[in-house]
Amino acid sequence: LSPPDAATGTVVALRFEQETLWALDQTALPWIERELELRSAAEVADAIARLAIRGAPLIGVAAGYGVALQLLRDPTPAALERAAGALKRSRPTAANLGWAVDRVAAAATAEGGVSAEAALAEARAIDAGERAASDALAAHGADLLADVRRVMTHCNTGALAAPGRGTALAVVAELAARGRLEHVLATESRPLLQGARLTVYELRRLGIAHELIVDSAAAGLIAAGTVDAVLVGCDRVAANGDVANKVGTYGLALAAGAAGIPFVVVGPTSTIDPLCLSGAEIVIEERDPAEVVSAPAAGGPAQLAPDGTACRNPAFDITPAALISALVTERGVVTNPGRDAIAALLGAR
Amino acid sequence: LSPPDAATGTVVALRFEQETLWALDQTALPWIERELELRSAAEVADAIARLAIRGAPLIGVAAGYGVALQLLRDPTPAALERAAGALKRSRPTAANLGWAVDRVAAAATAEGGVSAEAALAEARAIDAGERAASDALAAHGADLLADVRRVMTHCNTGALAAPGRGTALAVVAELAARGRLEHVLATESRPLLQGARLTVYELRRLGIAHELIVDSAAAGLIAAGTVDAVLVGCDRVAANGDVANKVGTYGLALAAGAAGIPFVVVGPTSTIDPLCLSGAEIVIEERDPAEVVSAPAAGGPAQLAPDGTACRNPAFDITPAALISALVTERGVVTNPGRDAIAALLGAR
Numbered sequence: 001l002s003p004p005d006a007a008t009g010t011v012v013a014l015r016f017e018q019e020t021l022w023a024l025d026q027t028a029l030p031w032i033e034r035e036l037e038l039r040s041a042a043e044v045a046d047a048i049a050r051l052a053i054r055g056a057p058l059i060g061v062a063a064g065y066g067v068a069l070q071l072l073r074d075p076t077p078a079a080l081e082r083a084a085g086a087l088k089r090s091r092p093t094a095a096n097l098g099w100a101v102d103r104v105a106a107a108a109t110a111e112g113g114v115s116a117e118a119a120l121a122e123a124r125a126i127d128a129g130e131r132a133a134s135d136a137l138a139a140h141g142a143d144l145l146a147d148v149r150r151v152m153t154h155c156n157t158g159a160l161a162a163p164g165r166g167t168a169l170a171v172v173a174e175l176a177a178r179g180r181l182e183h184v185l186a187t188e189s190r191p192l193l194q195g196a197r198l199t200v201y202e203l204r205r206l207g208i209a210h211e212l213i214v215d216s217a218a219a220g221l222i223a224a225g226t227v228d229a230v231l232v233g234c235d236r237v238a239a240n241g242d243v244a245n246k247v248g249t250y251g252l253a254l255a256a257g258a259a260g261i262p263f264v265v266v267g268p269t270s271t272i273d274p275l276c277l278s279g280a281e282i283v284i285e286e287r288d289p290a291e292v293v294s295a296p297a298a299g300g301p302a303q304l305a306p307d308g309t310a311c312r313n314p315a316f317d318i319t320p321a322a323l324i325s326a327l328v329t330e331r332g333v334v335t336n337p338g339r340d341a342i343a344a345l346l347g348a349r
Numbered sequence: 350l351s352p353p354d355a356a357t358g359t360v361v362a363l364r365f366e367q368e369t370l371w372a373l374d375q376t377a378l379p380w381i382e383r384e385l386e387l388r389s390a391a392e393v394a395d396a397i398a399r400l401a402i403r404g405a406p407l408i409g410v411a412a413g414y415g416v417a418l419q420l421l422r423d424p425t426p427a428a429l430e431r432a433a434g435a436l437k438r439s440r441p442t443a444a445n446l447g448w449a450v451d452r453v454a455a456a457a458t459a460e461g462g463v464s465a466e467a468a469l470a471e472a473r474a475i476d477a478g479e480r481a482a483s484d485a486l487a488a489h490g491a492d493l494l495a496d497v498r499r500v501m502t503h504c505n506t507g508a509l510a511a512p513g514r515g516t517a518l519a520v521v522a523e524l525a526a527r528g529r530l531e532h533v534l535a536t537e538s539r540p541l542l543q544g545a546r547l548t549v550y551e552l553r554r555l556g557i558a559h560e561l562i563v564d565s566a567a568a569g570l571i572a573a574g575t576v577d578a579v580l581v582g583c584d585r586v587a588a589n590g591d592v593a594n595k596v597g598t599y600g601l602a603l604a605a606g607a608a609g610i611p612f613v614v615v616g617p618t619s620t621i622d623p624l625c626l627s628g629a630e631i632v633i634e635e636r637d638p639a640e641v642v643s644a645p646a647a648g649g650p651a652q653l654a655p656d657g658t659a660c661r662n663p664a665f666d667i668t669p670a671a672l673i674s675a676l677v678t679e680r681g682v683v684t685n686p687g688r689d690a691i692a693a694l695l696g697a698r
Contacts, residue, residue, distance in 0.1 A: 030655055190563040196654040211659045212641055214539040215565035216597025220666025248565025254603040292561055295644055302651030305545040306379055310560045317569025
C-alpha cells in the first residue's frame with residue numbers, strides 16, 4: 001500500500017506507476033486497506049462501476065488513466081473508441097468522467113494517429129490539475145467560511161473522492177489546519193456508507209473531532225442548531241447552478257435553508273457541465289436494489305431486509321440552485337449560483 | 350405464536366392471557382417470529398427500552414398491562430409506585446406511556462387501597478380503546494385521502510406499532526381495502542430499520558405493492574413526483590400541533606411542503622400532550638451510539654463503522670405544526686393543526 005502523501009498526511013487514493021493504475025479499494029475500507037492493480041480500461045471501468053473508485057473528480061482522473069492504459073497496450077482508433085465507451089458507460093451522473101475521457105482522447109489523437117504517450121501525459125495533467133484545484137478550492141472555501149466552527153458533511157468528499165485533499169472535506173481540513181474548526185457531523189450515507197466507512201476514516205487520520213449520524217438525523221440536528229454550515233461535494237453542476245450530488249443532498253439543502261445556515265457546494269470546475277441547462281436534464285443513476293437490502297459491514301455484506309424486497313435506489317438527487325448559498329471552485333466562489341455567474345466563472349480561464 | 354387477527358389478517362403484536370403479556374419480539378423480526386412472555390413491570394419496561402415493544406400507542410398499552418402485572422403479584426402502593434416509575438422511565442418521548450400508566454394507576458387506587466383487578470380492567474379498556482381508535486382513524490384518514498394513490502411512509506406505524514391496525518399504516522391499509530391505493534414507498538428508517546424490517550413485513554402480509562428506499566432517498570423522490578402524500582405516525586403531539594416522531598420525520602415534512610403534497614400525521618388522541626405547549630418542550634431521547642455503528646441484520650448485529658466511533662443518535666425529531674397538512678385522530682381530522690383546533694378536538698369528548 002502506498003504511504004500517505006508526505007506533504008499533507010492524506011491518504012493516496014490513486015497512483016499511476018509501472019504502467020499500472022494502483023487504486024485504494026474503497027469497497028474494502030475501513031476494514032481492509034488494499035490496492036487494486038488496474039491495467040486496462042475495462043478493469044478501470046469495472047472498478048468505477050462497483051465504487052472501488054468513487055467521487056466525481058477521482059472518477060474523472062481514473063478514467064483518464066484508463067484510456068491511457070488501453071492505448072499503452074493497443075494504440076489504435078478502435079481501442080480508443082472501445083476504451084472511451086466502456087469508461088463513459090461505467091457511471092452516468094458524474095460530469096468529470098466524460099470530460100476527462102474526452103480530454104485524453106483528444107490529446108491522444110491531436111497529432112494524427114493514436115499516441116499512448118500523449119494520452120498518458122494528458123491523464124497526468126488532469127491528475128495534477130485536479131490536485132492543484134483541490135488545494136485552491138480548499139483555500140477559497142476556508143476563506144468564505146472563516147467564521148464557521150461546526151459543520152455537517154454528507155457522503156465522502158475527501159482525499160478518497162478527489163485527487164489531493166478532496167472537495168468539501170478539503171475545505172473542512174483547511175478550516176481545521178487554520179485552527180478554526182471545532183466539530184464535524186458526518187452522515188453515514190446509506191446505502192454504501194461512504195460517510196461511516198470513508199469520511200470517518202479520513203477525519204480520524206486528520207485528527208478532526210467528529211460524530212457520525214444516521215442520514216435521517218441530519219435535518220433535525222440542523223434545526224436544533226448543532227452546526228453552522230453544511231458542506232457537500234457535487235457530481236454534476238448544471239449551467240443554471242442546479243446540482244446533482246449523492247442522494248440525500250437535497251434534503252440537507254432544505255434543512256439548511258429552513259435553519260438559515262449556509263449550504264455550500266464544493267467541487268472543481270470539471271464538475272460543471274455547461275451543456276446541461278438545468279437539473280431536470282441530469283440523468284440520475286438508479287443502482288442495484290441489492291444495495292438497499294444489504295449494507296457493507298465489517299464481516300462482509302449484511303442482509304437488512306428480506307430477499308426479494310422491491311426497492312428504489314437512486315444514487316443521486318438534484319438540489320435546485322435557489323437552495324445553494326455558494327459554489328466553491330478552484331477558480332473562486334460563486335455566491336447564489338445562477339446561469340450568468342457560472343458562465344462568468346467558466347469564461348474566466 | 351398467536352395467529353393473525355381473524356377479522357383483519359393483521360399481525361397481533363400484544364396479547365394478555367394467563368396473567369402474562371405475550372409480545373411479538375420486534376427486535377427479531379422479520380427473521381424470527383417469536384413471542385416474549387412478560388410477567389412483571391420490570392420485564393415490560395425492559396422490552397420497551399430495547400424496542401422489543403415499540404410504537405407510541407403500543408408502548409402505552411404494554412405499559413398499562415405492565416402496571417397490572419406487577420399488582421397481580423404485589424397489590425401494594427409501593428409496588429404500584431415502583432412499577433409506574435420503571436415504566437415511565439423506559440422511554441422518555443412517547444406521550445402514551447405516561448398517559449396509560451397514570452390511567453391504570455388511578456383506576457387501581459380509585460376505591461382506596463390497591464386493586465390489581467381494577468388495574469387489569471383499565472389496561473384492557475385502554476387496549477380496547479386504542480383498537481377502536483385505530484379503526485376510526487383509519488376510516489377518517491382514508492376519507493381525507495380518497496384521491497391519493499401513491500404514498501410514502503416512514504418507520505413502522507402498523508399493527509406492530511399500535512393495537513389493531515396501527516396509525517399511519519392503518520390509513521394505508523384502509524385505502525388499499527377500498528381499492529384506492531396503488532403503491533407505497535417505505536423508508537428503511539435507520540438506525541433500527543423499522544421500515545425495512547417491520548413495515549415491509551406488514552405490507553407483504555397485507556398484499557400492498559411497495560418499494561423500500563434508504564432514508565436519504567426520500568426527499569429527492571418526493572421532489573421527483575413519485576408520491577401523492579406522505580403519512581407518518583407520532584410519538585408526542587404538543588398542544589400547538591408540533592409533533593415529535595421518528596427521527597427523519599422533519600426532513601420528510603420539509604420535502605412534502607416544498608413539493609406541495611400533503612404531509613399527514615396520524616395517531617390516537619392519547620398521543621396528544623395538552624400540558625406540552627410546543628415542540629421545544631419535548632424531551633428527545635438520545636439512544637446508544639452502538640445503534641448507529643451497527644445495524645440489525647439477518648445473522649445478528651452487523652458492524653457498519655469502526656468501534657469507538659463517536660455518534661449522535663437522537664431517536665426523534667420535531668416537526669413544526671406549520672409543516673403539517675392534517676392531524677388524523679380517532680375523533681376526526683384537524684387540518685392545519687394549531688392550538689385552538691387541537692384544544693377543540695380534545696374538548697369534544
